[in-house]
Each structure stands twice: as C-alpha cells, then as structure tokens.
Amino acid sequence: MHRFMTALFEGKLFRSPASLALMQQTVPSPIPGTDGYGLGLIRLDGSFWGHGGQTPGFISAAGASAGNRVSFIAWGNSASNPVVLLAPDIIGALTAAGASAE
Numbered sequence: 001m002h003r004f005m006t007a008l009f010e011g012k013l014f015r016s017p018a019s020l021a022l023m024q025q026t027v028p029s030p031i032p033g034t035d036g037y038g039l040g041l042i043r044l045d046g047s048f049w050g051h052g053g054q055t056p057g058f059i060s061a062a063g064a065s066a067g068n069r070v071s072f073i074a075w076g077n078s079a080s081n082p083v084v085l086l087a088p089d090i091i092g093a094l095t096a097a098g099a100s101a102e
Helices: 002-009 017-023 082-096
Strands: 034-037 042-044 048-055 058-065 070-076
Touching: 002 058, 002 070, 042 082, 048 082, 058 082, 070 082
Parallel strands: none
Antiparallel strands: 034 042, 042 048, 048 058, 058 070
C-alpha cells in the first residue's frame, strides 16, 4: 500500500498528470473529519489524501502526503476494529514532524 500511495503521488501510475488532478478535484464529503471527496481519494485534514474501506472481517485506511513520500497504512482484522480511527492521530503526528502536502 505504501508503494502504491507513493507511486500515485509521484505520478508513476498514470501517463497523464491530469489523471491525478482529476482524482483530487473534490466535492463536499459526508465523512466526518474529511475536507472533500474526489475520485477514489478523500482529502484528509487539508494536507493528506487517502481512502479506506472494509470487507467482511477486515478494515483498512491508507493515506499519503503528496510530494514528500510520507504515507500511513492502518489495517485491522475485524470490520469493527477501531485501528482506522487512529488515522487523525497519525496525520497529526506526521504533520507535527513536518510532513505536509504543501
């Protein structure tokens, strides 16, 4: 997941940079604690992008700061595992350490 997120934000997944730009065009998000929802990406706290999901028995969240090779991945082996609730704390720690998308 880290490699995927890093490659996405380094522009290595698509031939055209416009593809990532389209993914980052957002509309208001109904998800609490997020700044907008794009095409497969959620803007988290204004400086990190990510996405989460779940399938029976598993839950995940992934995020990255565009431009500086910082990402986080949280996986849980239960759909009700609260590990993904740590994403805001992880983002806060990364931001405090100087990571940002700006």
